[in-house]
Amino acid sequence: MTSADSSTPGSPDSRNTERFSPLHQVHVDAGASFTDFAGWQMPVRYSSDLAEHHAVRTEAGLFDLSHMAEILVEGVDAAAYLDYALAGKLSVIELWQAKYSLLLAENGGIIDDLVVYRLGDTKFLVVANAGNRFAAFDALRARAEGFAVSVVDQSDEYALIAVQGPNALAILDATEGLTDLGADLHFMKYYRITDASFRGQPVLVARTGYTGEDGFELYLAAGRARELWDALTSAGADKGLVPAGLASRDTLRLEAGMPLYGHELTLDTFPAQAGLGRVVNLGKENDFVGRAAIEAGPEAGASVLVGLIAAGKRAGRADYEIFRSLDAETSDGVITSGALSPTLGYPIAMAYVTLDLARFGTEVYVDVRGTRLPATVTSLPFYKRVK
Numbered sequence: 001m002t003s004a005d006s007s008t009p010g011s012p013d014s015r016n017t018e019r020f021s022p023l024h025q026v027h028v029d030a031g032a033s034f035t036d037f038a039g040w041q042m043p044v045r046y047s048s049d050l051a052e053h054h055a056v057r058t059e060a061g062l063f064d065l066s067h068m069a070e071i072l073v074e075g076v077d078a079a080a081y082l083d084y085a086l087a088g089k090l091s092v093i094e095l096w097q098a099k100y101s102l103l104l105a106e107n108g109g110i111i112d113d114l115v116v117y118r119l120g121d122t123k124f125l126v127v128a129n130a131g132n133r134f135a136a137f138d139a140l141r142a143r144a145e146g147f148a149v150s151v152v153d154q155s156d157e158y159a160l161i162a163v164q165g166p167n168a169l170a171i172l173d174a175t176e177g178l179t180d181l182g183a184d185l186h187f188m189k190y191y192r193i194t195d196a197s198f199r200g201q202p203v204l205v206a207r208t209g210y211t212g213e214d215g216f217e218l219y220l221a222a223g224r225a226r227e228l229w230d231a232l233t234s235a236g237a238d239k240g241l242v243p244a245g246l247a248s249r250d251t252l253r254l255e256a257g258m259p260l261y262g263h264e265l266t267l268d269t270f271p272a273q274a275g276l277g278r279v280v281n282l283g284k285e286n287d288f289v290g291r292a293a294i295e296a297g298p299e300a301g302a303s304v305l306v307g308l309i310a311a312g313k314r315a316g317r318a319d320y321e322i323f324r325s326l327d328a329e330t331s332d333g334v335i336t337s338g339a340l341s342p343t344l345g346y347p348i349a350m351a352y353v354t355l356d357l358a359r360f361g362t363e364v365y366v367d368v369r370g371t372r373l374p375a376t377v378t379s380l381p382f383y384k385r386v387k
Contacts, residue, residue: 021159042245049248055242060215060236060241061163062244070127072152075150082116087281088281101113101116103136110266162210174235177231182196185205192206257381305352307349311346314371335350348382
């Protein structure tokens, strides 16, 4: 038996429509600048990229992530189905635990990277990237054939708000109306989730994030997003909380060495190339989509993901080429993400390079607008918070 919802959220006529967060007017009122992201008009910054970045590292930032995709998987075969549909072994995660996983194509390439939360013995919430919402949903729905499971795109029903930074826990503690927590947030481990209430309405509170800092992500009905945003803002008023946009989110995740789909991860990328071989569980007994290709491995000579650091202030950016010497005629790699690190004060980048250049300490040259500047291969992440 198979049940897969193909109603409005996943229907073709909703895929090419400009989208607005349920918090859009809040951002307009706050003076945010906007950018198109996967068809959504999302705040890129409110004040300055640097100020918002530093606030998350030192105090706290408030993010609207309502563009992310939420897909509910439920049914007696839900755990077995996810073991087949995804690269990891989701059947072993505990109730209220989260797991990072990959949705692979048959050829071993990455359709999307996901976070999966177990909300019950037979109930899971799969969170996909906004730009891959429909690709992920279509793939998950197709793989449900033969399983007693429903796969429902609930993205339009959810708002997602994140509080990230050293003061995140104190801010949630002070948030008026956030009650009935199923777990004590002070003792809840990273990559866990709990149910709660916000002014009588259900909310899920996850200790997850994409910044390299401690923090929480809160899922609730889209119609209640404004109330929660305002309550969090009020609770964080004396704790350094500022609204933060996608620009700071990008530099924060880069410092933390976290991959971004479309940059470090693509349909042409094998998990092992991106340093995500550990996410693929070849030890699980069942077959899974992409397994044969993963076991065969990427082609000989495939490039691998590394970190790069450099001196000065001129940072390499996405698509800048990498050379093994000042006079090399052909490139040996390409930057996928790069910036002048706000926290560290020097240029950092993630890049794919040929295997012989991937050893830590190797010097390479980045073509920065016609000038080849030296950079050194290093391990990821660039930044780790002090726990």
